[in-house]
Each structure stands twice: as structure tokens, then as C-alpha cells.
Amino acid sequence: MPGKVRVIPANTTEPVKYVVIYSRVSSNSMEQLDSLKAQISGLTKFISSQRNWKLVDIYIDIASSKKGSVRPEFTKMINECKAGLTDIVVVKNISRLGRDLLKCLRRSTH
DSSP, rough: OOOOOOOOOOOSOOOOOOEEEEEEOOOOHHHHHHHHHHHHHHHHHHHHHHEEEEEEEEEEESSSSSSSSOOOHHHHHHHHHHHTOSEEOOSSSSGGOOSHHHHHHHHHHH
């Protein structure tokens, strides 16, 4: 039984969310670099499955396990978040942001 096809336009009322990935590993050993690759791959797949999310950048810090170590990509990401360029930061787990999350967040807000 032939019928008419009705086209239903996409709902575009939801704003696009600009998303970044932050990933870090403790060293540049092959094992750690494989972990980094897996983190980014998994997070990219997750983001692509979300409606209205657009991946705009990936920030990576390597060899950042020492207390007080400089994490230039983390700092850059925080500054771009403060500037309103990012809506969502996606990480493998909360420990990727820092070992002491409260201290890390306090430092990021100043």
C-alpha cells in the first residue's frame, strides 16, 4: 500500500554545547601513552553520542604526577572556560583534574 512520506524537521531548539576533553598521564612511558590514547578514544566516542554536543578541543598534559607540577594545558583549558568558550569539560574520571579536587578547584577559580 503506497503512501506519502512526511518529512519531520529536526528539533534545533536546543543550543549547541561546546565540549572539551581533558586528559593527563603521569609519564611518557608506552603504557601511559596507550592509556592516554584509550582515554581520548573513549571520551570522543562518548561525546559523539550526545545530542547537540560539539567537541572543540582536547587538552593533554603528560608527566604531571609530581606535586605542584605545571600543567600548561590544564591552565589553558581553565582560562578558556572562564572566558566562556567552553560549556562542558569531559574527563575519564574526576582524578584527572587533580589528586586533591577541592584544592584544584580553588586554584582554578582565582
